[in-house]
Amino acid sequence: MLKLHNLTRVYQTEDVETLALNNVNIEIAQGEFVAIMGPSGCGKSTLLNTIGMLDSPSSGDYIFNDENVAAYSEKQLSVIRKKSIGFIFQNFNLIDELTVAENIELALIYHNIPAAERKSKVEKVMDKVGIAHRAKHLPSQLSGGQQQRVAVARAVVGDQQMILADEPTGNLDSAHGQEVMEMLQALNDEGTTIVMVTHSPAHADYARRTINLFDGHVVTQSVRAAEKTA
Amino acid sequence: MFRNYLITFWRNIIKNGVFSVINIFGLAIGLMSCILIMLFVRQESGFDTWLKNHDQLVRMHTTYSFPNQEVFDTVRSAGSMMPAIKNYAKTEIETGVRFIQFNMTVRQNEDVFPEEFTMVDGSFFNVFDLPFIHGSKESSFNKPMDLVITEEVAYKYFGKSDVIGQTLTVCCVAGNTATLTITGVIKNLPNATHLNTDMIVYLQPALFSDNDGMLNTWTSVNVYTYFKLNPGVKITQLQQRINYWLNNESPLTERFAKDAPSGTVTEVFQLKLMAVPDLHLQAKRDAGSMGDLTPLGDRDMIITFIIVAVLVLLIACINFMNLSTAKASKRAREVAMRKVLGASRTQVAVQFLGEAIGLVFLSLLFALVAVELVLPFYNDLLGKDLALLLFDSPSLLLILMLLAICVGIGAGIYPALYLSRFLPGQILKSSKSVESKSSVKFRNILVIFQFATSIILVISTLVVYGQTIFSNNMEVGYERDNKLVLNIQSAGDNLASLKQELLNLPEVTSVTFSSEAPSQDNENNDGFMLLESHEAGIANQSLSMNKYNMGYGFFEAYKVKPLAGRFFDENFGTDTIKTAAKGEMGQASAVINSSALKKFGFSNAQEAIGKTLATNIRGKQHLTIVGVIPDIYFRSIKFGVRASVYTLNPERFRVANISFTTNNMANLINDVESVWKNNVPMQPINLQFLSEMMAAQYHDELTTAQLFLVFSLIAIVIACLGLYGLSAFTVERRTKEIGIRKVMGASVKDIVALLIWQFSKPVVLANLIAWPIAAYLMLTWLEAFPYRMDAIWLVPICLGVGLLSLVIAWSTVGGNAAKVARKNPIKALRYE
Secondary structure, three states, X not given: OEEEEEEEEEEEOOOOEEEEEEEEEEEEOOOOXXXXXXXXXXXXXXXXXXXXXXXXXXXXXXXXOOEEOOOOOHHHHXXXXXXXXXXXXXXXXXXXXXXXXXXXXXXXXXXXXXXXXXXXXXXXXXXXHOOHHHOOOOHHHOOHHHHHHHHXXXXXXXXXXXXXXXXXXXXXXXXHHHXXXXXXXXXXXXXOXXXXXXXXXXXXXXXXXXXXXXXXXXXXXXXXXOOOOO | OXXXXXXXXXXXXXXXXXXXHHXXXXXHHHHHHHHXXXXXXXXXXXXXXXXXXXXXXXXXXXXXXOOOOOOEXXXXXXXXXXXXXXXXXXXXXXXXXXXXXXEEEEEXXXXXXXXXXXXXOOOHHHHOOOOEEEOOOOOOOOOOOOEEEEHHHHHHHHOOOOOOOOEEEEEEEOOEEEEEEEEEEEOOOOOOOOOOOOEEEEOOHHHHOOOOOOOOOOOOEEEEEEEEEOOOOOHHHHHHHHHHHHHHHOOOHHHHHOOOOOOOHHHOEEEEEEEHHHHHHHOHHHHOOOOOOOOOOOHXXXXXXXXXXXXXXXXXXXXXXXXXXXXXXXXXXXXXXXXXXXXXXXXXXXXHHXXXXXXXXHHHHHHHHHHHHHHHHHHHHHOOOOOOOHHXXXXXXXHHHHHHHHHHXXXXXXXXXXXXXXXXXXXXXXXXXXXXXXXXXXXXXXXXXXHHHHHHHHHHHHHHHHHHHHHHHOOOOOOOOOEEXXXXXXXXXXXXXXXXXXXXXXXXXXXXXXXXXXXXXXXXXXXXXXXXXXXXXXXOOEEEEEEEEEOOOHHHHOOOOOOEEOOOOOOOOOOEXXXXXXXXXXXXXXXXXXXXXXXXXXXXXXXXXXXEEEEEOOOEEEEEEEEEEOOOOOOOHHHOOOOEEXXXXXXXXXXXXXXXXXXXXXXXXHHHHHHHHXXXXXXXXOEEEHHHHXXXXXXXXXXXXXXXXXXXXXXXXXXXXXXXXXXXXXXXXOHHHHHHHHHOOOOHHHHHHHHHHHHHHHHHHHHHHHHXXXXXHHHHHHOOOOOOOOXXXXXXHHHHHHHHHHHHHHHHHHHHHXXXXXXXXXXXXXXX
């Protein structure tokens, strides 16, 4: 599904140059569940943002669905991104002024989907993640776990091919964290590709493959020995 | 999508209550100021455009510009001009009319009402096609003394409008009471007109047969002359014809050409045409000091206030821009998420631009309410009767909608472009501030601009006020306190008994007569020829001088001290001008002022005493100069002073100058009114305090100063609101830094000083920019006054305003700073 080839990302501030990713080569197939791990500052979030087309590499190739998007403009990336990729963040990133239903609906509004169809999709996905009873609540009225469920719903409501999760359980306690992992697992079982950055080896175990990063390059890639069961 | 934008917009307003209020309030005030000025400008610019065929109507003004004489401008013309020019320029002119304005009184039962009558040629309604309510222009104005009145006058005297055939008793026509029959009633004139014609009388030329200065004159300028051009004729065409006529074929050609250096009449004498719709704003150029039918507008003032309106609105828009971009970091995540979910940069920009326009429309609503609330006070200040009448004026509504959209786009474009630029990767990855250095710099520039503009406005206001105070208090050369001015034109033969009874009043110390009181002006000029030659002097040449008539005791009552000689004195018996028969030479006295002394070329005042001036007043006269006085300022000092000759011609007395010594004004007025009623029972009294008359001369300047003050204050309030909002936001953003500083040992005072200094810098810079600009503008403005306040005053004014601006900035910022500085540092650090 996607392939990174000799990908490098350099950040330039006033006097400082930071090599966040250094000749990274990764392939991820459709339907895979991949975890990305590594110490703080190793480039995990940068890698995820590059895969998610939120950031462009300084050099190298990024082939997504047979298209090299490495040199694409923000406008071009946005077109592909909104069609194919859903995002889940550590701090949820829900819009405070919108209700649960409205936050989820936002993902469909930019796809020019008619109102009636939007309503039906939103209701379906709220049921799926078990948040329908809070449809009219604002994010400030929800717990962390509930907010993340909304974020998951938002990430999948548009039937995206791939979900990128940046430490989705980082701000959650163990029980809620597990809930979220199980939701991701279920999505993966249905065929959605999941790429997840995590610090937690226990949560990394949900993935079939773990990529370890250190100082911007891939040091190891390991495949899970046995299937994780709920 | 639109619903989503609307929900986000509305909930953001509620969530950020304080900022929303500051933004909406600031914009509303800016829009309110703009609308108020717009209403004023709209009325002032639209005078007389309601007249039918207004593009064909012109008025003719006169200018005398003879060598060695002061230029004399007036909006009036000589009575013989209109028929002559109408006859000469038949191709260009359809018809013409002359106005003569009269003050008369209307008597009804026991009451007497002063009214202004306009006596006009029979062609009046062919030039001014005013709408009739009763009668018509064909049937109502056909013979001399036909009277057409407005509806308002009809209701005043008869309680109804259908009054054709009714009569009004007036005083006086040819010195006698007359009865005029009403032949027509017209609609009330709109306020936006230069005309002052509620009572229109068909001219009876015979009334002026023994007054050569009115209708049958080529030089005395006492009538208002209008022409209606033929369709398609341009004003310049007629102007060229008139110029040609003056230079080649007029009765004045030979007489004036010899005084012109190049032999062309128009070099020394001009008849200038002005389109009637232009009169209100532009006739000031030609009006001299005598004014016009109605108080004139001022085009420069209009332009000034348009600039002020734009500046105030600009300051409000800058506020909006500043606060919106400052708040940007709080909405950065929202922008980033929207982009992650598929929004394009254009969609994000449109969303925020839409929010800006929405906010402006909300502000506009509040502004319209504010305008309605403030209008009564605004009208009082301006002496106008402006009204909003939004739904009666679709064009005004459209202009306001367009204004709101333009302001929304203008104020919202930068925040929209700035916010929509955020790349999701940068925002979502880090929790650092998304503020770029350049955006902080841009905001500072905007704050500097706001404050600089406000400071310039405040300095200008203070200078305008200062000049007004200076003008009002300037040493005018005579004592003006404790004086009443009583108009005696209608007193007839009762002057002697009137004077005696007034003198008998305990509060009254003197009563003297004169042609004018201070602040009343005249444009009476006569030629005076000095007969005796003297070294370096100008003898045997008739020089044009301004002339006044003063009675015995006038100069003494006003405590004017002579530079040489004496004042008019009854004991001498030779001062009064008497009519000289043909062939005889009258003998009388004159007093001259310093400017006249110089004009005649005398080197000192004593040299002039005993010299003789030849002139023609009630026949040929030789006037002996008996006294010389310093220049005294009868009219507003903005006109300077002219060479003047004072004579004693009782026929020309129009006012009694009453000096008094009491603090009980009510009693004084009562007593004077009783004396008047005793002596002149059938005429209403016209009595004023001299101090009020003099202050009224500066009414225009005072109004300008007051308006400037109001709008300066508004500008400052808006700028401060913006500063408050920005400071609150900046302080909030620096919470972590403040927490760290406190942990390191900084006191609350240190923190407050740090934050206040940050906001002092732009204010100091704003002052340094504003001072030279304000100084240049004000020095240029002051140049128009022949007598002006000392320019050195600008230094303390600028410094004072600078200090005030700093104090305002500190007070605005200080509160927020202290609040955050007192917070527990741990709470601040945990914030991150």
